[in-house]
Amino acid sequence: MLQDRIRLSSLLDKVMSPAEAALLIKDGMTVGMSGFTRAGDAKAVPLALAERARTEPLGITLITGASLGSGIDSVLTEAHVLKRRLPFQSDSVLRAAINRGEVMFIDQHLSETVELLRSNQMGPVDVAVIEAAAITREGGIVPTTSVGNSATFAILAEKVIIEINLGQQIDFEGIHDIYIPTRRPFREPIPVVSPDSRIGLPFIPIDPAKIAAIVVTNQQDSSAATTPPDDETRAIAGHLIEFLGSEVRKGRLTERLSPLQAGIGSIANAVLHGLIESPFHDMTMYSEVLQDSTFDLFDSGKLAFASGSSITLSAACQARVFPEIGRYKNRLILRPQEISNHPEVIRRLGIIAINTALEFDIYGNVNSTHVGGTHMMNGIGGSGDFARNAYLGIFVTKSLAKGGTISRVVPMVPHVDHNEHDVDVVVTEVGLADLRGLAPRERARVIIDNCIHANFRDLAEDYYREALKHGGQTPHKLAEAFTWYTRLEETGSMLPK
Amino acid sequence: MLQDRIRLSSLLDKVMSPAEAALLIKDGMTVGMSGFTRAGDAKAVPLALAERARTEPLGITLITGASLGSGIDSVLTEAHVLKRRLPFQSDSVLRAAINRGEVMFIDQHLSETVELLRSNQMGPVDVAVIEAAAITREGGIVPTTSVGNSATFAILAEKVIIEINLGQQIDFEGIHDIYIPTRRPFREPIPVVSPDSRIGLPFIPIDPAKIAAIVVTNQQDSSAATTPPDDETRAIAGHLIEFLGSEVRKGRLTERLSPLQAGIGSIANAVLHGLIESPFHDMTMYSEVLQDSTFDLFDSGKLAFASGSSITLSAACQARVFPEIGRYKNRLILRPQEISNHPEVIRRLGIIAINTALEFDIYGNVNSTHVGGTHMMNGIGGSGDFARNAYLGIFVTKSLAKGGTISRVVPMVPHVDHNEHDVDVVVTEVGLADLRGLAPRERARVIIDNCIHANFRDLAEDYYREALKHGGQTPHKLAEAFTWYTRLEETGSMLPK
Numbered sequence: 001m002l003q004d005r006i007r008l009s010s011l012l013d014k015v016m017s018p019a020e021a022a023l024l025i026k027d028g029m030t031v032g033m034s035g036f037t038r039a040g041d042a043k044a045v046p047l048a049l050a051e052r053a054r055t056e057p058l059g060i061t062l063i064t065g066a067s068l069g070s071g072i073d074s075v076l077t078e079a080h081v082l083k084r085r086l087p088f089q090s091d092s093v094l095r096a097a098i099n100r101g102e103v104m105f106i107d108q109h110l111s112e113t114v115e116l117l118r119s120n121q122m123g124p125v126d127v128a129v130i131e132a133a134a135i136t137r138e139g140g141i142v143p144t145t146s147v148g149n150s151a152t153f154a155i156l157a158e159k160v161i162i163e164i165n166l167g168q169q170i171d172f173e174g175i176h177d178i179y180i181p182t183r184r185p186f187r188e189p190i191p192v193v194s195p196d197s198r199i200g201l202p203f204i205p206i207d208p209a210k211i212a213a214i215v216v217t218n219q220q221d222s223s224a225a226t227t228p229p230d231d232e233t234r235a236i237a238g239h240l241i242e243f244l245g246s247e248v249r250k251g252r253l254t255e256r257l258s259p260l261q262a263g264i265g266s267i268a269n270a271v272l273h274g275l276i277e278s279p280f281h282d283m284t285m286y287s288e289v290l291q292d293s294t295f296d297l298f299d300s301g302k303l304a305f306a307s308g309s310s311i312t313l314s315a316a317c318q319a320r321v322f323p324e325i326g327r328y329k330n331r332l333i334l335r336p337q338e339i340s341n342h343p344e345v346i347r348r349l350g351i352i353a354i355n356t357a358l359e360f361d362i363y364g365n366v367n368s369t370h371v372g373g374t375h376m377m378n379g380i381g382g383s384g385d386f387a388r389n390a391y392l393g394i395f396v397t398k399s400l401a402k403g404g405t406i407s408r409v410v411p412m413v414p415h416v417d418h419n420e421h422d423v424d425v426v427v428t429e430v431g432l433a434d435l436r437g438l439a440p441r442e443r444a445r446v447i448i449d450n451c452i453h454a455n456f457r458d459l460a461e462d463y464y465r466e467a468l469k470h471g472g473q474t475p476h477k478l479a480e481a482f483t484w485y486t487r488l489e490e491t492g493s494m495l496p497k
Numbered sequence: 498m499l500q501d502r503i504r505l506s507s508l509l510d511k512v513m514s515p516a517e518a519a520l521l522i523k524d525g526m527t528v529g530m531s532g533f534t535r536a537g538d539a540k541a542v543p544l545a546l547a548e549r550a551r552t553e554p555l556g557i558t559l560i561t562g563a564s565l566g567s568g569i570d571s572v573l574t575e576a577h578v579l580k581r582r583l584p585f586q587s588d589s590v591l592r593a594a595i596n597r598g599e600v601m602f603i604d605q606h607l608s609e610t611v612e613l614l615r616s617n618q619m620g621p622v623d624v625a626v627i628e629a630a631a632i633t634r635e636g637g638i639v640p641t642t643s644v645g646n647s648a649t650f651a652i653l654a655e656k657v658i659i660e661i662n663l664g665q666q667i668d669f670e671g672i673h674d675i676y677i678p679t680r681r682p683f684r685e686p687i688p689v690v691s692p693d694s695r696i697g698l699p700f701i702p703i704d705p706a707k708i709a710a711i712v713v714t715n716q717q718d719s720s721a722a723t724t725p726p727d728d729e730t731r732a733i734a735g736h737l738i739e740f741l742g743s744e745v746r747k748g749r750l751t752e753r754l755s756p757l758q759a760g761i762g763s764i765a766n767a768v769l770h771g772l773i774e775s776p777f778h779d780m781t782m783y784s785e786v787l788q789d790s791t792f793d794l795f796d797s798g799k800l801a802f803a804s805g806s807s808i809t810l811s812a813a814c815q816a817r818v819f820p821e822i823g824r825y826k827n828r829l830i831l832r833p834q835e836i837s838n839h840p841e842v843i844r845r846l847g848i849i850a851i852n853t854a855l856e857f858d859i860y861g862n863v864n865s866t867h868v869g870g871t872h873m874m875n876g877i878g879g880s881g882d883f884a885r886n887a888y889l890g891i892f893v894t895k896s897l898a899k900g901g902t903i904s905r906v907v908p909m910v911p912h913v914d915h916n917e918h919d920v921d922v923v924v925t926e927v928g929l930a931d932l933r934g935l936a937p938r939e940r941a942r943v944i945i946d947n948c949i950h951a952n953f954r955d956l957a958e959d960y961y962r963e964a965l966k967h968g969g970q971t972p973h974k975l976a977e978a979f980t981w982y983t984r985l986e987e988t989g990s991m992l993p994k
Contacts, residue, residue: 084936099969104936107970109918119847119888120749122934184847184888185755189686252617258682343886344841350616350681365913374969380918388885389840391616391681414975416862416913421606421877437619439581439601472596472871473604478911478979486976 005164006214007137014214021161021213022048029126030061032117032153036310036337037264037289038069038222040146042129042163044215046072050079059083063117063125065148065309065337066110066288066381067091069222077103087113088379099375107369107379110288111341114152118183128157130204131165131217133172139208140201143176144168145221146310147334151178151204159212166218171326174202177333192345195259195284195307198333223315226292227266229273232398235429236267237274240354240394243425243432245279255279259286261346261386262293263355264312267396269293271354276300286349288340288382290332292317298328307333309340341385353386357395357418359408360426362444362452362460363474364435366395366418372485373414380417388422399428399453405493409452411463412481420474426451440474455495459484502661503711504634511711515541518658518710519549526623527558529614529650533834534761534786535566535719536807537643539626539660541712543569547576556580560614560622562645562806562834563607563785563878564588566719574600584610585876596872604866604876607785608838611649616681625654627701628662628714630669636705637698640673641665642718643807644833648675648701656709663715668823671699674830689842692756692781692804695830720812723789724763726770729895732926733764734771737851737891740922740929742776752776756783758843758883759790760852761809764893766790768851773797783846785837785879787829789814795825804830806837838882850883854892854915856905857923859941859949859957860971861932863892863915869982870911877914885919896925896950902990906949908960909978917971923948937971952992956981 006012022045025031035041041064052058061084062076073091076082085094087108098105108116116122130150134142143150144165154160179200182188191199229237247253257280262268272293275283285294285306292314297303311334313321321328339345346353357366358377368383369376387393395418397408409428420440426433431450435443448460467475484494491497503509519542522528532538538561549555558581559573570588573579582591584605595602605613613619627647631639640647641662651657676697679685688696726734744750754777759765769790772780782791782803789811794800808831810818818825836842843850854863855874865880866873884890892915894905906925917937923930928947932940945957964972981991988994 101938101965101968101972104939105970106934106936107918115844116933120747184845185691187845187847188690189688189841189845191686193685194682250617343844344686347612347840348681348684348686350684370969370971372969373975374964374967374971374973376970384885384918388881412911414909414973414978415971416916417918419913419916421604421881421914436613437603439603441598442601467871468598470871471598472867472869473602473873474867474871474912475598476871476911478870479983481911481979482975 002216004170005134005166008135008139008208011135011208011211011214014211015216016213018044018048018215019051021045021215022052024159024161024212025049025060025127027058030063030123032063032125032128032149032157034065034130034143034146034148034150035068036065036146036148037067037312038224039310039312040131040144040148040221041068041070041072042131043070043165043219044163044217045129045161046076049081050075053079053081063087063113063149065146065150067378088381090378095376105376107376109380109384110337110382111343111385114149114338117152117156123156125153125157127159127161128153129161129163130154131163133165133168133170135162136203139211140203140205142173142203144172147176147178147336148309149337151180151336154204154206155180160206160210161213161215162211163215163217166216167220169322169325175329175332175334176202177335178204179336179339190339190342190344192339193348195286195349196305196333220318223318224291224312226269226314229270232429233267233270236396236427237271239427239432240271241274241278243434256282258350258352258391259284261285261287261351261353263381263383264289264291265356267356268354271396272297276302286351288337295321298331305331307335307340309335309337341382343385343389346386346389350391351386352392352394353390354394354396355383355387357397359397359410359413360395361410361413362447362464363440364420364423364426364443364447365413365416366423367413367415368417370415384418387418392424393422394425394427395423396427399430399451404455405495406488407453407456407484407494409447409456410484411460412476414482414485499713502631502663505632505636505705508632508705508708508711511708512713513710515545515712516548518542518712519545521656521658521709522546522557522624524555527560527620529560529622529625529646529654531562531627531640531643531645531647532565533562533643533645533807534564534809535721536809537628537641537645537718538565538567538569539628540567540662540716541660541714542626542658543573546578547572550576550578560610560646562643562647585878587875592873602873604873606877606881607834607879608840608882611646611835614649614653620653622650622654624656624658625650626658626660627651628660630662630665630667632659633700636708637700637702639670639700641669644673644675644831645806646834648677648833651701651703652677657703657707658710658712659708660712660714663713664717666819666822672826672829672831673699674832675701676833676836687836687839687841689836690845692783692846693802693830717815720815721788721809723766723811726767729926730764730767733893733924734768736924736929737768738771738775753779755847755849755888756781758782758784758848758850760878760880761786761788762853764853765851768893769794773799783848785834792818795828802828804832804837806832806834838879840882840886843883843886847888848883849889849891850887851891851893852880852884854894856894856907856910857892858907858910859944859961860937861917861920861923861940861944862910862913863920864910864912865914867912881915884915889921890919891922891924892920893924896927896948901952902992903985904950904953904981904991906944906953907981908957909973911979911982
């Protein structure tokens with residue numbers, strides 16, 4: 001049985017316990033671990049590390065693809081193992097430690113981390129810990145539900161620990177397409193010309209001599225917590241689908257649309273679900289995370305092909321899809337996140353990118369990361385890779401939060417992740433603002449008219465009127481730009497008493 | 498003589514006066530004009546338009562490559578011809594009208610304008626006005642000192658007006674490399690793999706039947722106003738060259754460095770001049786504007802090849818270089834700005850991008866465009882195309898302005914063009930901060946320690962200390978984030994009395 005998963009027989013004697021494998025990781029090391037949006041993360045070695053940290057000093061720099069599942073970031077944070085963490089996380093315990101300044105968190109565009117490692121601008125990677133479905137006869141590593149940064153971690157690391165997860169379907173083999181850009185200054189074009197372009201190998205090619213330990217696990221990925229569509233998310237989806245329909249009528253898009261990317265979360269998921277009932281057909285996705293909606297679109301016959309870097313599903317969808325993953329195999333590719341998110345490919349394919357904003361301002365600047373301008377939520381993820389280079393950079397959010405005390409459309413965002421140059425369309429349940437080709441004063445008009453909640457509209461009008469007196473390309477009154485935030489802090493609401 | 502420049506004889510009867518040609522442009526039209534950083538701009542037809550606007554209503558949307566010379570934007574603004582203007586400008590009269598809200602200015606990444614036009618998300622382009630050195634026997638347009646957006650304007654426009662400028666050297670023929678990406682969804686990789694890759698035609702290929710008018714001019718480009726290096730710009734250059742040297746010693750770069758891009762302006766020019774005395778050699782440039790420093794580097798034997806979209810020189814350098822441009826031809830390529838600034842190519846080549854910041858903040862966010870957060874200076878230009886995708890995104894500025902009353906390093910920039918995710922290194926004459934791999938709190942430390950002027954250091958420390966009490970990934974005290982600006986407005990200085 002294990003020989004089906006570890007096919008290079010010389011590696012069978014590398015099988016050991018997680019605790020033994022974890023001994024390869026020493027205090028002060030930089031460790032690259034698999035895992036992207038809870039999918040395909042290393043599940044045993046990190047826990048063994050946390051256990052060891054109870055009795056000896058053990059602090060590491062942890063680099064992953066994106067967020068991990070199974071509360072691993074919580075456990076590692078509580079054990080004080082994490083000194084530095086990049087490029088993304090979505091863990092409440094880690095988040096609190098980051099915001100206390102205890103863990104140094106480097107929030108990066110998800111396509112860029114391996115570029116920095118490869119050029120020796122960060123690193124080196126001492127140890128890689130990679131979950132795999134199998135190791136081939138040649139010593140190639142077959143990933144599981146995500147590729148993330150695993151390929152480059154394994155290639156660059158001094159030593160590699162493999163977690164063979166018997167709980168992951170062996171049928172994932174063949175879904176992955178591992179391509180590593182050639183080294184600059186001799187880099188060739190990345191040959192992806194369509195979401196279904198296969199350009200690499202179905203496994204991560206490394207020297208098997210680097211595989212220093214193999215750990216056997218048997219555990220499903222953490223499932224995604226899905227929130228069912230509600231009136232607001234359905235309204236957002238409705239506005240967006242109507243807009244895409246009008247783009248088709250204007251001859252800018254065909255009914256196949258353009259390859260779709262959707263960020264993680266309930267709004268993006270609701271938008272994609274909305275496409276099931278839309279007039280569009282034979283659609284494709286070129287995204288990072290494939291969620292329930294991808295498989296619902298497949299099953300509805302609307303989706304022809306999906307490329308991503310990970311598959312993150314609800315428990316119900318996991319139970320439905322994973323045992324039958326072979327059935328989807330000819331319509332699916334999982335790529336390194338460097339390729340799924342590569343500016344070159346995104347610009348070439350002409351992607352429609354739909355990402356969730358934490359908030360946006362009346363000029364179309366988007367905050368994706370910092371609550372109140374200061375406290376990290378999760379990180380920018382791939383939203384910058386996609387929005388900057390997309391055919392259409394779309395940001396969605398509900399207009400209100402916290403029972404209506406907070407407006408998600410504000411005079412000035414206190415942290416900018418995507419600026420006016422990169423944001424084409426913003427949508428709330430109130431409506432949609434098409435910002436393309438508009439000057440800032442024109443954008444303020446359509447955003448206030450179309451997107452802000454009625455409860456905050458007069459307040460926004462007041463600010464904008466005062467700002468206009470000050471003049472400029474982008475009128476602001478700096479002394480009052482953040483009064484909605486200071487009021488929130490003082491009174492618990494952005495609304496005046 | 499004219500037959501040497503207009504080689505397709507059927508076009509000779511299209512020669513007419515600027516006033517006659519300008520009649521092709523009607524009120525309400527969208528017009529694409531050649532011109533990038535004063536180079537290769539249409540010089541006669543825009544003035545004829547302004548003249549006509551004295552007697553009839555004539556308002557247009559004007560799209561160019563980048564800034565124009567000869568005060569053309571001033572003349573057009575004063576004649577109220579400009580209703581909308583994009584994607585860049587650097588004219589004081591136009592700037593004032595923009596900031597009064599009279600001209601709608603759309604500030605775009607310079608690589609993106611033609612992408613939006615081609616996909617019909619903006620436009621259509623009614624008339625293109627293109628300066629040319631010649632028209633070939635096939636009707637191909639040979640540009641002059643810039644390519645900018647001229648190729649796509651000419652291809653997309655209903656009608657094309659050519660300004661044959663006898664004052665531009667015919668020897669420019671052969672320098673240009675005109676490549677237009679194929680239409681999505683069938684776009685091929687852009688085959689530039691090195692600054693010297695020639696991938697297109699030496700002229701703009703259009704149907705000669707579209708050439709509706711030809712105007713003959715005889716006028717040099719406006720020369721660049723150059724400021725000689727001073728102590729501060731020399732210090733900035735020194736810090737940067739020392740940094741690049743340390744990157745070579747660490748094995749991250751070779752002594753050839755990586756292809757260089759430098760924004761326009763005296764600081765970038767001083768940095769490039771500094772390279773003449775550096776240990777680096779056989780360097781290349783993959784930039785947008787080639788300035789005096791490019792030719793000084795050629796003449797010093799340090800530079801092997803330069804690719805750009807325009808050549809903008811001082812009067813003295815024009816007089817020296819242009820008559821001998823043939824001598825440089827095998828080391829020079831001028832490309833469409835879509836290609837010189839293309840994210841795909843910039844990421845592939847691994848460019849060292851050096852751009853001027855208006856100001857930056859203690860966390861490494863850069864404002865390139867908005868004075869005081871509200872008033873447009875010139876526009877983002879290509880800095881976003883380059884910084885986001887560069888191997889190294891470097892921003893330079895003097896630490897002080899206006900006789901020391903203004904600090905160019907502030908607690909929070911009131912407009913963000915390049916955020917923490919895109920800025921690798923910041924430099925003032927005080928020193929250099931290498932931000933790679935640092936969390937925001939760590940960045941604040943090195944920026945305050947290395948870059949801010951001593952007169953503002955305590956003030957910045959005070960702000961940061963207070964901000965730390967508030968906590969977060971990126972500590973701020975929003976109520977006081979802009980007090981330096983409000984103090985400047987009230988007292989004329991960012992420094993307290």
